Amino acid sequence: MAAIRRGAADRYSRAVRPRADTFDLAALRLTAGEGRSLELSQPIEPFDLGGQRYAVSPRPIALRLDVSRTTHAGWALRLRFDATLEGPCMRCLEPAAPRFAIDAREFDQPGGGEELESPYVEDQVVDLAAWTRDALALALPAQLLCRPECAGLCAVCGENLNTAGSEHRHEAEPDPRWAKLRELEL
Numbered sequence: 001m002a003a004i005r006r007g008a009a010d011r012y013s014r015a016v017r018p019r020a021d022t023f024d025l026a027a028l029r030l031t032a033g034e035g036r037s038l039e040l041s042q043p044i045e046p047f048d049l050g051g052q053r054y055a056v057s058p059r060p061i062a063l064r065l066d067v068s069r070t071t072h073a074g075w076a077l078r079l080r081f082d083a084t085l086e087g088p089c090m091r092c093l094e095p096a097a098p099r100f101a102i103d104a105r106e107f108d109q110p111g112g113g114e115e116l117e118s119p120y121v122e123d124q125v126v127d128l129a130a131w132t133r134d135a136l137a138l139a140l141p142a143q144l145l146c147r148p149e150c151a152g153l154c155a156v157c158g159e160n161l162n163t164a165g166s167e168h169r170h171e172a173e174p175d176p177r178w179a180k181l182r183e184l185e186l
Helices: 002-015 128-139 176-182
Strands: 022-024 035-042 047-049 052-057 061-070 074-088 099-108 125-127
Touching: 022 128, 035 128, 061 128, 074 128, 099 128, 125 128
Parallel strands: none
Antiparallel strands: 022 125, 035 061, 047 052, 052 074, 061 074, 074 099
């Protein structure tokens, strides 16, 4: 009976990933050349872009952290996860949910100078909360769209051009510089 309970607990522990805002790399006790791959989870706070709020899903994000020990007490880190931002399309305001595959790398070599020190590693503790948010933020495009070919809204009437069709048109306003010519009577 205990074996059955232990088996169920093992399946549950694999299904529920431990949440970690920070992770102590020293606890892995790796020597130079050794590495580990860890399955963790981390919630990412919503983004405010263009005055709109975009939720990050799933919540929490399942992430994979690959850790390798380098010589001279350094660390090579790789962070991978998939995330979706949910909010309004920046062109047509319809719901948008673009998905992003993140693959970020950091290298930390203490005493190696500014270029070899990671801003996310301090005293052999990696700040996963900041790194996951920053990695996702760096992957975002300039505009979050419902689809790449989104036509947006009509500048004159505000109709959604994705559903309006090709016959949607407005008569062009006459150029105000020619207004005096309309007063001429020939």
